[in-house]
Amino acid sequence: MPTDYNGTTIWGVILVAGALTFAIRGSFIYLFGRIDEVPPLAERALKYVPPAVFAALVAPELVAPTGTIDLALGNEQLVAGIVAAIVAWYTENVLATIGVGMAVLWLLRFVV
Template sequence: MSFQLLETILLMTIVTYGSRVLPFLLFKGENIKGFARDFIELVPIALLAALVVPELVTPSGTIVIMNNPFLWAGILTFLFSRFVPNLFLGILFGMAVFWGLDKLLL
């Protein structure tokens, strides 16, 4: 195992376990409210956008619309999973469509 991966797993463990254990160690059971709570609740959806959209729109460093299997496979996967909300089927669909478009467009 590379040192980089070890470092990655270690850091991930510290921050994840830290988030889980701190309330057990520090609190009797209060509740976070207001800005902090909204912020924490909104992080996952913001991260999904930041992870996915740039990869779809700029797969090779510049914005590509037409000849871009990532973008079209992404849009089709989005539509598919709206009608079939199943993780596994959605991934299979996305991979198959991407593979097909990748062959077709290049």
């Protein structure tokens, strides 16, 4: 997609964004290297980071695989994701969750 920005502006934005990202990550390393123990409130909050990131990465692909929201039963990815979530809830087993989710997706895509 063509833009009105020149190459220097685009590279400048990329470099500034990279430097800011590096500074934010470095500040946590610096901060936690200087304190003896992590505050309990921060420790509780950090437990929710991996599930939140995972949900942010997976949810758009389940509800909008073609770029538009598709919540119908014809959306194989959504149905397989819901089944996988149920398996994960009951078994708490990552391999079972992946196996059942992929089996349901393949069945819906290639058999049904």
